[in-house]
Amino acid sequence: ITGKCLLIMDPLESQDDGPNKEALLLWVQRMTKGYPGVNVTNFTTTFRDGLAFNALIHKHRPDLMEFNSLDPADHKANLNNAFDIAYTDLGLPKLLDAADVDVRLPDEKSVMTYVAVMYQYFSKMKEGDVGGRRINKVLGQMMEIEKLKNDYENIITSLLQWITEKTKQHADPNLPNSLAAI
Secondary structure, three states: OHHHHHHHOOOOOOOOHHHHHHHHHHHHHHHHOOOOOOOOOOOOHHHOOOHHHHHHHHHHOHHHOOHHHOOOOOHHHHHHHHHHHHHHOOOOOOOOOHHHHOOOOOOHHHHHHHHHHHHHHHHHHHHHHHHHHHHHHHHHHHHHHHHHHHHHHHHHHHHHHHHHHHHHHHHOOOOOOOOOOO
């Protein structure tokens, strides 16, 4: 049950580093699942090659990079790619650089802080996407209502024309008085 609660809680809400760290790690693991060469188990060594940072960006913005073109052996290039895209395209602050992370044991708090900034950004982006989808849904419904209104007006116009025509026909004094004569 604890694991399920951690999956749905906001990793940044807790004041205690333990659950905070675990929840953030679970979020990263969920977001990077299925990416080749990415197996995040901590906030130190598993971020050294830069693939986890790139996978997080690619998961949310695949238009910004070709993840499969990254070379797992070129740590500095991978890290620079992720940090440059995060800064240039996402507007995230440059809290880290490749030299900070491509070391034997990167600073856990620094990596966690950067990942938390990414989490906050992507969460807001997702909220914006949800809001955008809701607006699109409402606009779609409004357009459908407008179409139905136009269809209704066309049908009513045709009905009124038919009623006017039939009223004139029935007002004709030469109209036969029996069904057989009609």
